[in-house]
Amino acid sequence: xxxxxxxxxxxxxxxxxxxxxxxxxxxxxxxxxxxxxxxxxxxxxxxxxxxxxxxxxxxxxxxxxxxxxxxxxxxxxxxxxxxxxxxxxxxxxxxxxxxxxxxxxxxxxxxxxxxxxxxxxxxxxxxxxxxxxxxxxxxxxxxxxxxxxxxxxxxxxxxxxxxxxxxxxxxxxxxxxxxxxxxxxxxxxx
Amino acid sequence: xxxxxxxxxxxxxxxxxxxxxxxxxxxxxxxxxxxxxxxxxxxxxxxxxxxxxxxxxxxxxxxxxxxxxxxxxxxxxxxxxxxxxxxxxxxxxxxxxxxxxxxxxxxxxxxxxxxxxxxxxxxxxxxxxxxxxxxxxxxxxxxxxxxxxxxxxxxxxxxxxxxxxxxxxxxxxxxxxxxxxxxxxxxxxx
Numbered sequence: 001x002x003x004x005x006x007x008x009x010x011x012x013x014x015x016x017x018x019x020x021x022x023x024x025x026x027x028x029x030x031x032x033x034x035x036x037x038x039x040x041x042x043x044x045x046x047x048x049x050x051x052x053x054x055x056x057x058x059x060x061x062x063x064x065x066x067x068x069x070x071x072x073x074x075x076x077x078x079x080x081x082x083x084x085x086x087x088x089x090x091x092x093x094x095x096x097x098x099x100x101x102x103x104x105x106x107x108x109x110x111x112x113x114x115x116x117x118x119x120x121x122x123x124x125x126x127x128x129x130x131x132x133x134x135x136x137x138x139x140x141x142x143x144x145x146x147x148x149x150x151x152x153x154x155x156x157x158x159x160x161x162x163x164x165x166x167x168x169x170x171x172x173x174x175x176x177x178x179x180x181x182x183x184x185x186x187x188x189x190x
Numbered sequence: 191x192x193x194x195x196x197x198x199x200x201x202x203x204x205x206x207x208x209x210x211x212x213x214x215x216x217x218x219x220x221x222x223x224x225x226x227x228x229x230x231x232x233x234x235x236x237x238x239x240x241x242x243x244x245x246x247x248x249x250x251x252x253x254x255x256x257x258x259x260x261x262x263x264x265x266x267x268x269x270x271x272x273x274x275x276x277x278x279x280x281x282x283x284x285x286x287x288x289x290x291x292x293x294x295x296x297x298x299x300x301x302x303x304x305x306x307x308x309x310x311x312x313x314x315x316x317x318x319x320x321x322x323x324x325x326x327x328x329x330x331x332x333x334x335x336x337x338x339x340x341x342x343x344x345x346x347x348x349x350x351x352x353x354x355x356x357x358x359x360x361x362x363x364x365x366x367x368x369x370x371x372x373x374x375x376x377x378x379x380x
Contacts, residue, residue: 023277023278023300023303024302024303028267028268028270028277028299028300028303029265029266029267029300029302029303030255030256030259030265030266030267030268031265032256032259032260032263032264032265032266035256036260058248058249059248059249059252059268059270062249062252062253062256063252063253063255063256063266063268065220065253066220066222066225066252066253066256066257067256067257067260069220069222070222070226070257073222074222075219075220075221075222076219076220076222076253077218077219077220078218078220078249078253080218080249087213087218088213109218110213110218110219112214112219113213113214113218113219
């Protein structure tokens, strides 16, 4: 997606060997106009799928999912990382290992909001080693629902998540795929 | 706001003395159509203000802020509760006491995304004792920016947050104000 790649080149910055900072437009400050372009792009790529729900994970996925849901006319469900006393006791639960935090945490969705027969689009901002995406797929499977697609804004093509999902036959759409950073430079894989 | 109140009456549920569960449409599953109506309503109420930024706090505020931002044509910044290695070191920081979690946590915004001269609309899903809203106001003040308004979807009128903000002269807009629950029934204050 050309506009996204241009924004990444203009406003993203590389930190160390494997971090791309995009906090000026994607995960701290949000460029709502760009999010709309992203939502339209996901719809265009998945227009033949009968998606009836979008699933994401707090917090960075929520804005992408909410804006994109306008193009699909479906509700969003965001999986929760923290146990809240306002969350139902009856939940689907999976474990996700966070490489940035070095620990495993539980991710939950109330059983009320994922059901057998649902055709689910999973959305997230980044795909790196695939832990969060695999966790969300696990939640959908536990509910007996179907993963119609996985939409990712930025895939780190030099980490294994994308390959892992494609090898499993997941209908993966990454709008920008990063190649390995060399000398701190951002390049994309076509 | 009539539609919001109807949705709360039809889909909300009271738990104990002071919890209103709205997870079917506002903070776990998201009714995007309702969020658009909410965004339009905030714009209508604040159309005379020259707002150039919306500030919220992760996670439940993000969807409301992202959808509402479309009507103001401004970026969103969401304050972070968790220290992330992707967050800048230069941040404005405030402390917020969580009554549901019984502890104080730090809330941060990168100094890059709140500046002197910004006219900020603060948005959140709930206003109860006012801790989160006061924290966000503190961040705006620390940046030398101006709070043009605080927009709340559901105010618990039987807790002190609303009064606290109004007493300070904050331009507060709560779209639904809950009266004390009696026998588990939901009623609104006009």
